Amino acid sequence: MLRISKIIDYGTMVLTHMAACPDRVFSAADLASSLGLGQPTVSKILKLLGQRELVKGIRGARGGYTLGRPANLISIAQIIDALEEQPFGLTECTAMPGACTVEAGCHIRSNWQRINAIVRRTLEEVSVADMVRPTPIEFPLTAHSAPAAKAGGRSRVLHDLESS
DSSP states (O other): OOOOOHHHHHHHHHHHHHHHSTTOOBOHHHHHHHHTOOHHHHHHHHHHHHHTTSEEEEOSTTOEEEESSOGGGOBHHHHHHHHOSSOOOSSHHHHSTTOOTTGGGOSSHHHHHHHHHHHHHHHHHOBHHHHHSOOOOOSOOOTTOOOSOEETTEEHHHHHHHHO
16 A cells, blocks of 8 residues: 655644745744644654755744745755655665665566656645645545546556657
8 A cells, every 4th residue: 555654744744734824933832732643743844944945944933843945945845855765765766776686687677767756746746825725625545446547448547658
């Protein structure tokens, strides 16, 4: 199952909360309390996001954190890059080429690379500003549902893969 890690989910929550009030300076304690997260976790997230200039720290009695740039210029891909220890990749060979022992003879690696590129592009296209606004779901998200859309008898995902 593909899943976003807790730290990425929490980092997205932090940035989305901050984006709702872009002129406000937030303390780690305020963010933790507002979001129901532990302060050490929020502090760690803010430190990592600060290293990538997604947030900026303000020192002093009225210090805290603000967004490092407008929310529409912070992508979900940038959040993942800031908070994950390994490079983005759906499979080991897309994240770290050369790490898989069967990579040389793998017949599906190029397809995983294509899927990885599509997912990465999608994550780059979604911004923190987009996350602030609720988005209607375009297709059913059930565990056992058939592919949502067909293109010439093929699933939409396969159609999108072939189009890229």
